[in-house]
Amino acid sequence: MSQQAIDSLKDAVVNMKFNDSPELAEKCKSSGLSAVDILNKALLPALDVVGKLFKDGDYFLPDVLMSVKAYEGAYKLIDDELKAGSYKARGKILMGTVEGDIHEIGKNILLALCQGNGFEVEDLGINVSPATFLEKAKEIEPDIIGMSALLTTTMPVMQKVIELFAENGLRDEYKFIVGGSPVNQKFADQIGADGYGEDAQSGIELIKRITE
Ligand code: B12
Structure with missing residues (x-):
């Protein structure tokens, strides 16, 4: 269940589904995943893929911006938990x-x-x-x-x-x-x-x- 939620969220960010990403992040949370897990297993790997697509010329600027928008919509839902100190800032x-x-x-x-x-x-x-x-x-x-x-x-x-x-x-x-x-x-x-x-x-x- 949680792997499926992670995969769907990652897919939403990579594929610019900014209307869906907040709800999918919420699903990850309700399936018991921590903010750190959501970040490390879905959002970061998704941005990684987007960065590579951009570098290879498969994504253009508007695509990157829409993916970033999808990322931000999901990130908002875990921001508080991350800032609450469950995740020690690296710098x-x-x-x-x-x-x-x-x-x-x-x-x-x-x-x-x-x-x-x-x-x-x-x-x-x-x-x-x-x-x-x-x-x-x-x-x-x-x-x-x-x-x-x-x-x-x-x-x-x-x-x-x-x-x-x-x-x-x-x-x-x-x-x-x-x-x-x-x-x-x-x-x-x-x-x-x-x-x-x-x-x-x-x-x-x-x-x-x-x-x-
Ligand atoms: C979008 C854009 C704009 C937008 C900016 C909107 C915005 N909100 O940012 C607008 C329309 C406002 C704009 C205005 C202007 N622009 Co302009 N713009 C661009 C364009 C098309 C894309 C830039 C971009 O966002 N690239 C995508 C991002 C992801 O790439 P990036 O910024 O390079 O960042 C990556 C890396 O460089 C790196 N990085 C960036 N910053 C940092 C910092 C650190 C610490 C690290 C480690 C890494 C890092 O990581 C990023 C992600 O991978 C470029 C052309 C181009 N292809 O680059 C021209 C371009 C930069 N613009 C240019 C010009 C001339 C202008 C204007 C002067 C035009 C004018 N006559 O009014 C004005 C300048 C206004 C001003 N005072 O700044 C020229 C610059 C020429 C030059 N060599 O000086 C370019 C190259 C277009 C061209 N070929 O002529 N522009």
């Missing part, structure tokens, strides 16, 4: 799209994966200034600060963020990771970032490596 991630840039889809997918993997997430949103990164980091003391940029013109802001932390004597308090389609490992090295992720999957693997 805290502060993330935002840098100043001048309003692209957020990739960042949001990575954040969904972070949440799904049990990380605590603080999303600064889009168009985030270096000062805001600094202010929020001081307040919540994250393990990792993630920055996203989709424009070649906004990539340099990532360096400004790291420099501002350095000027305030806080560079080594945090690990900085960067991503977004124009960003690459070489650029990450140039600006002194601690890591680069090509896509959400490699992003989450990087985050796990850093926090392990």
